[in-house]
Amino acid sequence: MPAPVLSKNDVLERLLDTFRDRGYEGASLAELSAATGLMKSSLYHYFPGGKEDMAEQVLAHLDQLLETSLYEPLRSARPPAKKLSAMLDALDVFYEGGRKACLFERLCASVDSARFRRPVQRAFAAWMNAVEAICVEAGLSKAVARVRAEDFVVRIEGALIVCAGTGDCSVFARTIKSLRASVLAQ
Amino acid sequence: MPAPVLSKNDVLERLLDTFRDRGYEGASLAELSAATGLMKSSLYHYFPGGKEDMAEQVLAHLDQLLETSLYEPLRSARPPAKKLSAMLDALDVFYEGGRKACLFERLCASVDSARFRRPVQRAFAAWMNAVEAICVEAGLSKAVARVRAEDFVVRIEGALIVCAGTGDCSVFARTIKSLRASVLAQ
């Protein structure tokens, strides 16, 4: 088999980008084809299940990406404050300071949102659990940690929406900063 | 001239509902037609500019609705805490406890989001200004009031996203409760 111009991971990255930018219905096959450099037939070769298959694989890819680059490092022995700070840094990069949308949000806003419900649920749960674990590690009670973790995700997601709505990315920066200072506070 | 079966306001309300539920691209003309009881061609009678026109008029309608039912009452002489509480009650009703999405979010997530940028910007600004005014009235400094107002909107929007993503509306209830207790705190 000829070496693919793009690795499967690269293809998934570009699909991820397109879905994040345009949403599920907004990302047409023509656009996904242009973004990956693959013809429609090639897309259907790699994703026999079509557009839905693409979104699902992108979701799974992102899941693994977050696990290895975000959650897994949090289980190291470093101090909780450092780990939280690292997560916030990573989120700032991943969302490009508020300029990029959240894939989970875009997919659960889709008309066929039911298809993606389960993985999106799992993704939000994993995210909250990661934050909760750091909070507990920092000495907060389980109950407080849960509230903090939920609020953490709520504020990141909300900041992304407000950034997109107002066109002012500074909201995201302020939210990150505020979270850095408050999440682990006793 | 024959009396319309539905008033213009009723039509706008139903379009608003459909756009909130399905998003801009997700709400097809067929769906908008079914929701209003008007044939597609009749929709073009009321909205010569087509779908985009519909969304713009819905946006303007909502703008006025929020102004008269949310922001205007806040300029009364009642105590700030009461007014904030009333706004949170109204938001809880409007978003149906987290089950309904935010029109602004759905429209600025649209592919043609540039078209709605200005009105959405104005809507977010008006919302924040209203909250900020209550905060100032309650004795907070202008700077703190601004931060609180921004965080208020961020958390409402974020809670709606997390509700949709997890299918768990209790997140919205907790966010409302938390805001009720913390926004005006010294």
Added chain:
DNA sequence: GGTATTGTACCGATCGTTCGGTACAATACC
């Protein structure tokens, strides 16, 4: 030669949109 991948040509369905027209109440004219 055999296999993996791509390009071309399609498909039916649905998209947003337009057009020609009907029903009928209000108005203008005599």
Added chain:
DNA sequence: GGTATTGTACCGAACGATCGGTACAATACC
């Protein structure tokens, strides 16, 4: 008062474009 005209509300039937998706022969690589 009766008739012609206007304007509003609305609808059915199409429009071209694009949607997601398929079939298959040609190509590229081992």
